[in-house]
Amino acid sequence: MRMKTLLITGATGFLGGCLASKYLEEGYRLRIIARNLRGLPLKEKMDKIFPDKTTEERNAFSDRIELLEGDISTENLGLSEADYLRLAGTVDMVVHCAAATKFENDANDILTQTNIYGSLHVAGFCARKKVKRFHYVSTAYVAGNRRGIVFEHELEKGQKFNNNYEQSKYEAERRISSLAKQQGIPLTVYRPSIIAGDSITGYTKNYDNIYAFCRELVCLNDYETRRKSGNDSLIQGRHEVRPVSLRIPGDKHSTINLIPIDYATNAIFHISKQEEAAGKIFHIVNPTPPTIEEIAEWLKVATGIYRVRVVPQHEFSASAPNALEKSFFRRNKAFQPYMFGEACFDSANTRAFLAGANIDCPLITQEFISRSIQYAIQTKWGKKGADREYREREYEVEGTGDHQKTGNNSLVSNI
Incomplete structure (x- = not known):
């Protein structure tokens, strides 16, 4: 041919x-x-x-x-x-x-x-x-x-x-x-739907969507680790304060339709070779997407930040957000609508055209999330050679009543 x-x-x-x-x-x-x-x-x-x-x-x-x-x-x-x-x-x-x-x-x-x-x-x-x-x-x-x-x-x-x-x-x-x-x-x-990294290697070139959440949590965890160690010249002598919680408004029972890049690539390639696909539409989606609550739990384990809670909007609005929540919400404002539910995407055409091809959407699991975050950290979130930036002013750590401001815009690290 x-x-x-x-x-x-x-x-x-x-x-x-x-x-x-x-x-x-x-x-x-x-x-x-x-x-x-x-x-x-x-x-x-x-x-x-x-x-x-x-x-x-x-x-x-x-x-x-x-x-x-x-x-x-x-x-x-x-x-x-x-x-x-x-x-x-x-x-x-x-x-x-x-x-x-x-x-x-x-x-x-x-x-x-x-x-x-x-x-x-x-x-x-x-x-x-x-x-x-x-x-x-x-x-x-x-x-x-x-x-x-x-x-x-x-x-x-x-x-x-x-x-x-x-x-x-x-x-x-x-x-x-x-x-x-x-x-x-x-x-x-x-x-x-939402494309994440490779299911085997974690490889990605796109550090948006779920990676934006991951990066904030990893940066926060690293910042707090260095605070506790007390061996960083930029944070020595500061008062020890109680770590803050992070509430994220959303519906924990709704789903986020994540698919690994290798599934998206293989599915589109396989379908594109078939003449019968002309004139048709294909949902390249996860038939069993994880819930927001599941992803939140996996992120806790993967990042070491266990004070994250997904709460209904009315509960989030009942009390003023702390400085960390304000920063997190501002940086991820564009993704907030997806925290409150999505459609259920039928994929009958896709399943029919992939039948017998051994191309299935891998499950999104704790291992997948951890692997994705590990790859992102190793590649410095897509910024090769860049130093890690601590958003210290953004992450004002809340104590018993007063915000402990550091007076510095950022700290330096390896993320």
């Missing part, structure tokens, strides 16, 4: 990079469009996309890769007319992973330009010169604030959204689905 040529966007990201590696390993030719590649030496470009590959591995498949500086939010994907038309005539299929993922309202323009118009530009490319299969990576959270069972064929149900990211992905999926029907583009949509 002729070796297929695949155009992939978002290959410098977590899922996009893992998918790019998978397609390479299976013999595909890759055309990779990414921003901010111009001027970088080839080795640095490859490092950004394939950080898990050795030099020998990269050399072995370098003749099947073409890296192009581009921008999907602009016409012709930011390519020259010649490159655009050349790719349009030679590419067989497109995997579109690129997306802006900021939840903040002030990022709305970026979300619109990248997630909506960028996706439409990529969809339009699939109809130029020859029709190409289009694999679009959406998100399960286009369901917004819906509850109950959400089926894979459903999209527009009058739902509201927790943030602009969800809404932009919803709008993008709605528009490209319409365009695909008009242009006869064979479209497959994948809706992964």
Whole structure:
């Protein structure tokens, strides 16, 4: 069979990079469009996309890769007319992973330009010169604030959204689905839930979502350990105070739909090879997601911070938050809506297309959470060579009544 040529966007990201590696390993030719590649030496470009590959591995498949500086939010994907038309005539299929993922309202323009118009530009490319299969990576959270069972064929149900990211992905999926029907583009949509690290190694490139919670707890634990030791010049001579508790508002019985990156990669890759997947939508989700209470307990063990409690909103609001709770809430404000429940994502299509392939979503367990945190610590939370920052002013430790302020913005460590 002729070796297929695949155009992939978002290959410098977590899922996009893992998918790019998978397609390479299976013999595909890759055309990779990414921003901010111009001027970088080839080795640095490859490092950004394939950080898990050795030099020998990269050399072995370098003749099947073409890296192009581009921008999907602009016409012709930011390519020259010649490159655009050349790719349009030679590419067989497109995997579109690129997306802006900021939840903040002030990022709305970026979300619109990248997630909506960028996706439409990529969809339009699939109809130029020859029709190409289009694999679009959406998100399960286009369901917004819906509850109950959400089926894979459903999209527009009058739902509201927790943030602009969800809404932009919803709008993008709605528009490209319409365009695909008009242009006869064979479209497959994948809706992964929250992607965490590798189930075996803990490997990740994305330190958002649950990692943001983990980092705060690890930093706090390390700070308190150094306080107690009394051997740090920055904290010597301070008064010993009672460690504070950390209340997190949420519904401890609701679930968080976490999936390991290796499951997401293998599931999408396997489904994408099947012609029958065209025209279908797949929830790439965990069929047995853990509850928030379970994750909280596992985080306690993994970080050594046992004073964490998930409490109902009315209980949290009944008393003023301490300084640690204020800091924690502020840093993780974007994720608060997900602490109060989510939909139950049906995945009948996914199960049917993965049947017999030995591709199952691994269970999220204490071991998985501990492994993920350990990997994050070893890689300094994605900041190679960076010193550990203690947010000492943020973590004002509460005593019997007065906050003990340190007067320093940060401390230095190894996280």
